[in-house]
Amino acid sequence: MSVKAIHSRDNAEFRFLKNLAEEARARREAGLTLLDGWHLIEAALQAGLKPEKLILTEGVVMPAGAQALLETLPVLSLSEALMRALAPVKTPTGLMALLRIPQPAKTRREFAILLEDIQDPGNLGAVLRSAAAAGVQVVYLSKGCTDAWSPKALRGGQGAQFQLAIVEGADLAEVAAEFPGGVYAAVLGAEAALYQLELTGAVAFAFGNEGAGLSRSLQACCQPFSIPMPGRVESLNVATAAAVCLFERVRQTAYAGSGGRQ
Structure with missing residues (x-):
C-alpha cells in the first residue's frame, strides 16, 4: 500500500483536488470527480468502475469492504481540516475517492x-x-x-x-x-x-x-x-x-x- 500524507493547503495535489471539488470546468478538463463516502465508492465498484485513488482522513476506520482497495490503489492521507475543505458536507465521512467520469454508454432509448x-x-x-x-x-x-x-x-x-x-x-x-x-x-x-x-x-x-x-x-x-x-x-x-x-x-x-x- 502506497500512502502519501498531505498537510498543507498549498500542496499542488491538494489544490488540484480542491478544484475538482468546487469547479465544473476543472472536472470537465480533467475528466475526474470526487466520490464522498463508502456508499458511493461501493456503488461505483458495483457498476464496474474502479477509482484511481483513495483519500483518507488520518486515523479513519475503514469499512470492511474497503480494505481490499487499500492494497491496489494509491492512497492520500489528509488532516481533518483538509478533508473538511474537500467534502461536500459539514461532517465528512473521512473517506473519498478520485474517479474518472464514465462516458455515456450506448443504450436503448425507450x-x-x-x-x-x-x-x-x-x-x-x-x-x-x-x-x-x-x-x-x-x-x-x-x-x-x-x-x-x-x-x-x-x-x-x-x-x-x-x-x-x-x-x-x-x-x-x-x-x-x-x-x-x-x-x-x-x-x-x-x-x-x-x-x-x-x-x-x-x-x-x-x-x-x-x-x-x-x-x-x-x-x-x-x-x-x-x-x-x-x-x-x-x-x-x-x-x-x-x-x-x-x-x-x-x-x-x-x-x-x-x-x-x-
Missing part, C-alpha cells in the same frame, strides 16, 4: 428524461435517483444544467449516476425531435392530465428550471400535460414532479399486459 437548466445539484441528484429507480435509460442535460458529476449531485444521486447514460450539454429541442416516441412536459393549466396519457411505449419526459420551468421553445417540442393537485399548492418541486411522472410510466408498463390500467 425511456428518457430531458432536463433543462436545473440549477441545484441536490435537486439534480434527486431527479437522477428517481430516474435510475424507475428504469430510465438515458438522461439529457442542457448546457445550462448544473454538473451531474459534482460531489453534491453525486451525493444527492446516491449512485444513480452510475446506472444511467448521462449526456451533458445536449440540444434538447434536437433530442426531442429525434426521440422515437412521445415527449411529454408538465405544464400548469394543460388540458390533458398525467393519468390520461398512454405511457407504455417509448416515452421521454422533459423537466425544467426550478423557478422558470421549461422554456417556451422546448415546450413547443413536447406534448403538454398537467399533474392533478387537489390540494392548495401551485406547483411541485422538480424532483417530486419527476418521481410522480416516472413512476406513472412504471405503473402503466407493469400492468400493460394484464387487461388494462389498474
Whole structure:
C-alpha cells in the first residue's frame, strides 16, 4: 500500500483536488470527480468502475469492504481540516475517492428524461435517483444544467449516476425531435392530465428550471400535460414532479399486459 500524507493547503495535489471539488470546468478538463463516502465508492465498484485513488482522513476506520482497495490503489492521507475543505458536507465521512467520469454508454432509448437548466445539484441528484429507480435509460442535460458529476449531485444521486447514460450539454429541442416516441412536459393549466396519457411505449419526459420551468421553445417540442393537485399548492418541486411522472410510466408498463390500467 502506497500512502502519501498531505498537510498543507498549498500542496499542488491538494489544490488540484480542491478544484475538482468546487469547479465544473476543472472536472470537465480533467475528466475526474470526487466520490464522498463508502456508499458511493461501493456503488461505483458495483457498476464496474474502479477509482484511481483513495483519500483518507488520518486515523479513519475503514469499512470492511474497503480494505481490499487499500492494497491496489494509491492512497492520500489528509488532516481533518483538509478533508473538511474537500467534502461536500459539514461532517465528512473521512473517506473519498478520485474517479474518472464514465462516458455515456450506448443504450436503448425507450425511456428518457430531458432536463433543462436545473440549477441545484441536490435537486439534480434527486431527479437522477428517481430516474435510475424507475428504469430510465438515458438522461439529457442542457448546457445550462448544473454538473451531474459534482460531489453534491453525486451525493444527492446516491449512485444513480452510475446506472444511467448521462449526456451533458445536449440540444434538447434536437433530442426531442429525434426521440422515437412521445415527449411529454408538465405544464400548469394543460388540458390533458398525467393519468390520461398512454405511457407504455417509448416515452421521454422533459423537466425544467426550478423557478422558470421549461422554456417556451422546448415546450413547443413536447406534448403538454398537467399533474392533478387537489390540494392548495401551485406547483411541485422538480424532483417530486419527476418521481410522480416516472413512476406513472412504471405503473402503466407493469400492468400493460394484464387487461388494462389498474
